Amino acid sequence: MLFNSLDFFIFLPVVFIAYWFFFYKNLRLQNIFILIASYLFYGIWDWRFLFLILASTTVDYFVAQYIHNSDSNKQRKRWLWVSVIFNIGLLGFFKYYNFFVDSWVDLIHIFGYKLQSSWTLQIILPVGISFYTFQTMSYSLDIYYKRLTPSKDFISFATFVSFFPQLVAGPIERASNLLSQLTTKRTFNYKQCTEGLKLIIWGLFKKVVIADSIAPIVDDIFANYENYPASTLILGVTLFSFQVYGDFSGYSDIAIGTAKLFGIELMSNFKFPNFSRNVAEYWQRWHVSLSTWFRHYVYIPLGGSRVNKLKSIRNICIIFLVSGFWHGANWTFIAWGGIHALLYIPVFLMGRNRIYMDNVVAENSWFPPIKEIFQILLTFSLITFSRIFFRSESITDAFGFLEQIYNNFSFEIYEHPLGYRMIDYFVLLGLFTLYEFRIRRDERSPFKFKSRIVRFIAYTLVILCMLLFFDDNIDRSFIYFQF
Amino acid sequence: MTILIDHLSTFNFKHKSLLKNGTEKMKKLILKSGLYIFLFLISLELLVRLFHLGKDTPTRILDEYKVEKWMPNQNGYSVTGNRRQNFSEYRINNSGFNSYREFTPTKKNIEIALVGDSFIEGFHQNYYNSIGKKVEKSIPEIEVYEYGYAGYDFADQLHLIHAYKEEFETIDHIVLGIKFSNDLTRGEYQVVTSRLALESPINKLLKKSKLLVYSKSIGILNSPQKLLYRLMNILNPAPKTQSVSEEEILRIKKEKENQYLANFDSLVSKYGYDKNRFTLLLDSRITSRLFISHLKENDYNYIDFSEYFEKSDHPTTLIYDRHWNNYGRDLIAKAISEYLKKKELIKE
Numbered sequence: 001m002l003f004n005s006l007d008f009f010i011f012l013p014v015v016f017i018a019y020w021f022f023f024y025k026n027l028r029l030q031n032i033f034i035l036i037a038s039y040l041f042y043g044i045w046d047w048r049f050l051f052l053i054l055a056s057t058t059v060d061y062f063v064a065q066y067i068h069n070s071d072s073n074k075q076r077k078r079w080l081w082v083s084v085i086f087n088i089g090l091l092g093f094f095k096y097y098n099f100f101v102d103s104w105v106d107l108i109h110i111f112g113y114k115l116q117s118s119w120t121l122q123i124i125l126p127v128g129i130s131f132y133t134f135q136t137m138s139y140s141l142d143i144y145y146k147r148l149t150p151s152k153d154f155i156s157f158a159t160f161v162s163f164f165p166q167l168v169a170g171p172i173e174r175a176s177n178l179l180s181q182l183t184t185k186r187t188f189n190y191k192q193c194t195e196g197l198k199l200i201i202w203g204l205f206k207k208v209v210i211a212d213s214i215a216p217i218v219d220d221i222f223a224n225y226e227n228y229p230a231s232t233l234i235l236g237v238t239l240f241s242f243q244v245y246g247d248f249s250g251y252s253d254i255a256i257g258t259a260k261l262f263g264i265e266l267m268s269n270f271k272f273p274n275f276s277r278n279v280a281e282y283w284q285r286w287h288v289s290l291s292t293w294f295r296h297y298v299y300i301p302l303g304g305s306r307v308n309k310l311k312s313i314r315n316i317c318i319i320f321l322v323s324g325f326w327h328g329a330n331w332t333f334i335a336w337g338g339i340h341a342l343l344y345i346p347v348f349l350m351g352r353n354r355i356y357m358d359n360v361v362a363e364n365s366w367f368p369p370i371k372e373i374f375q376i377l378l379t380f381s382l383i384t385f386s387r388i389f390f391r392s393e394s395i396t397d398a399f400g401f402l403e404q405i406y407n408n409f410s411f412e413i414y415e416h417p418l419g420y421r422m423i424d425y426f427v428l429l430g431l432f433t434l435y436e437f438r439i440r441r442d443e444r445s446p447f448k449f450k451s452r453i454v455r456f457i458a459y460t461l462v463i464l465c466m467l468l469f470f471d472d473n474i475d476r477s478f479i480y481f482q483f
Numbered sequence: 484m485t486i487l488i489d490h491l492s493t494f495n496f497k498h499k500s501l502l503k504n505g506t507e508k509m510k511k512l513i514l515k516s517g518l519y520i521f522l523f524l525i526s527l528e529l530l531v532r533l534f535h536l537g538k539d540t541p542t543r544i545l546d547e548y549k550v551e552k553w554m555p556n557q558n559g560y561s562v563t564g565n566r567r568q569n570f571s572e573y574r575i576n577n578s579g580f581n582s583y584r585e586f587t588p589t590k591k592n593i594e595i596a597l598v599g600d601s602f603i604e605g606f607h608q609n610y611y612n613s614i615g616k617k618v619e620k621s622i623p624e625i626e627v628y629e630y631g632y633a634g635y636d637f638a639d640q641l642h643l644i645h646a647y648k649e650e651f652e653t654i655d656h657i658v659l660g661i662k663f664s665n666d667l668t669r670g671e672y673q674v675v676t677s678r679l680a681l682e683s684p685i686n687k688l689l690k691k692s693k694l695l696v697y698s699k700s701i702g703i704l705n706s707p708q709k710l711l712y713r714l715m716n717i718l719n720p721a722p723k724t725q726s727v728s729e730e731e732i733l734r735i736k737k738e739k740e741n742q743y744l745a746n747f748d749s750l751v752s753k754y755g756y757d758k759n760r761f762t763l764l765l766d767s768r769i770t771s772r773l774f775i776s777h778l779k780e781n782d783y784n785y786i787d788f789s790e791y792f793e794k795s796d797h798p799t800t801l802i803y804d805r806h807w808n809n810y811g812r813d814l815i816a817k818a819i820s821e822y823l824k825k826k827e828l829i830k831e
Contacts, residue, residue: 469565
């Protein structure tokens with residue numbers, strides 16, 4: 001079920017009203033109901049894959065208890081490996097199996113042998129598998145590192161794994177945050193609900209107006225990059241930066257907003273990454289739940305930055321390459337991760353990777369100083385450059401795209417594939433960027449106006465924009481569903 | 484013990500009052516959301532009206548000859564696209580058709596009638612820049628009367644000419660727009676009640692909301708409609724469609740073509756067709772070969788505008804809409820003008 005579909009807008013109020021009117025009496029009822037709703041939410045897409053979620057839930061529920069009850073470290077480690085192998089095995093089979101087979105065939109081919117790729121299978125990628133497997137794994141890892149004690153309530157744990165607002169595309173929650181809330185009875189909080197509704201509206205705006213409206217332009221430019229000059233290709237990848245941001249942060253906002261309606265606070269996933277002043281700050285603001293996951297469960301166990309410089313650089317390379325690979329079974333994502341590692345290492349070596357952790361751009365002023373504007377533009381350009389690899393279908397296409405920019409370095413006015421006015425999109429993105437800059441201090445309060453009338457006008461304009469840019473003929477699924 | 488009971492009853496009371504408080508706040512949220520939705524709808528209605536995002540829809544009538552047309556003497560604006568990508572003014576004349584002219588044919592002047600559906604009706608252009616006007620610019624000696632009405636098929640067209648026989652007999656030449664796959668589905672004229680149902684009191688009421696009209700035109704109501712359809716199918720499941728072989732498809736296609744051809748002949752014989760004065764306007768790319776051969780064999784004149792469109796290196800249709808854009812209309816006007824010039828209708 002898509003957040004931007006009519007089905008969801010029928011499903012959500014029904015579940016919301018039933019939850020607070022009929023299932024509010026005790027915690028068990030609340031969780032049973034949320035669990036059923038979550039399985040229904042996922043099952044509408046494909047009920048067969050519910051068994052995978054159930055399997056992942058069951059394995060980690062029991063493994064966590066075995067880890068906790070084990071006497072020796074060796075035994076604890078052994079049980080941890082059961083969880084890791086099971087979850088990575090699920091991911092490996094459903095997401096990476098064909099990639100490994102094809103890569104093996106290609107490798108053999110390089111050495112002059114011809115091998116038929118007859119081992120590849122027709123596998124459907126279960127939506128959200130990368131998210132919920134990481135979530136359950138984090139639970140077992142937290143138990144292993146003794147950060148948590150295992151839950152003895154299977155229903156609460158199953159609800160933690162399958163909580164529908166964040167099941168298919170995150171934020172990837174930690175048990176310490178989400179499970180602890182699910183083991184406490186929720187009471188209706190008016191303010192929390194209104195904040196949730198505001199986030200849902202803002203998330204929908206980002207998805208429908210920003211991401212979906214520019215998607216046909218990006219698709220056209222990337223599909224026909226051989227025919228366009230450099231100016232158009234740069235426009236295409238810049239617009240893709242906005243598209244992927246609008247799409248994924250829009251999803252996250254809707255997820256966080258929906259969770260609030262049920263009395264649950266999810267972690268923030270996006271903190272205005274487009275205003276980052278260096279790549280390190282960007283990774284503190286973009287897909288926060290994933291980057292912190294890798295930091296907690298990969299980077300720090302490897303020694304993080306507490307080891308010597310060379311090992312730290314190795315660790316940085318590992319987390320970025322793994323993070324790239326997490327996104328998809330394609331060399332383009334690994335290259336994208338590699339580029340980010342290369343962009344991050346100089347910042348790390350200069351000791352500037354933590355300097356923007358606790359402040360935002362133009363912290364105490366209306367407008368950023370020239371230096372910060374330059375930093376933002378440079379960071380945005382570098383990130384956008386890396387997205388050529390993220391968006392291209394193959395490495396060959398990505399290099400073809402770059403080659404075309406180099407060989408056809410000229411300017412030409414781009415015309416929308418459907419003949420629409422391009423100026424509409426430029427004005428829209430300009431206003432969107434300015435508005436995001438205005439609200440940059442708090443990603444969870446997109447409509448922070450003191451006056452009720454101004455707030456109402458803002459909501460109305462946002463809804464009007466959704467009508468102005470709505471297109472019934474485009475694919476409205478979320479980009480990160482494929483991951 | 485008493486203290487414990489007291490404590491428990493206080494807790495129970497507090498718990499109950501919390502729940503009560505929660506339920507009341509929940510009710511408040513629902514009521515407030517309802518109020519907000521209502522206010523949003525009102526505000527959006529105002530904004531849609533202010534920026535004229537929704538199209539105006541003229542009133543339809545069925546006249547004394549059972550001809551369906553627009554109620555005379557109305558005007559308004561037609562809008563296409565979410566952001567008013569196409570905005571044009573229409574003017575329904577005294578005869579009930581969109582035109583800058585009043586239709587007053589005389590023996591003295593040279594008049595051409597263009598009869599057809601929405602493509603001829605031309606709500607997607609300013610009425611003073613219509614195909615007829617473009618033809619008049621090309622041949623200043625003539626007057627062009629555009630009898631276009633959305634949804635008119637060949638039966639509607641011939642019935643109109645038949646019903647207003649006197650008027651059309653005074654007109655020197657008549658061009659009838661025809662699309663083989665759409666316009667020959669019936670062999671006899673009958674009032675299209677489904678179209679006139681759009682003038683039912685409930686539809687009239689719904690049309691008063693510009694927001695609703697706008698939402699429908701941009702496709703935002705497609706999902707609810709599909710959902711309704713899905714629900715209806717649950718109650719009354721449609722019979723399973725069987726896979727049809729290619730031969731069967733060909734047979735059905737041929738059968739349909741023969742039926743349409745028979746309908747054409749039936750309409751022509753029923754309502755009359757003056758081969759000297761009447762010309763069909765068609766696109767041979769989407770017209771059955773059988774039909775074209777039939778026209779040729781029986782000396783029916785026709786204008787084939789396909790070659791004009793094929794040669795075009797610009798788009799000929801609108802964004803969001805398959806109707807001809809201004810360039811497409813230029814080409815149609817050119818095709819008609821060149822044909823009329825060849826016909827040498829101009830009276831010395």
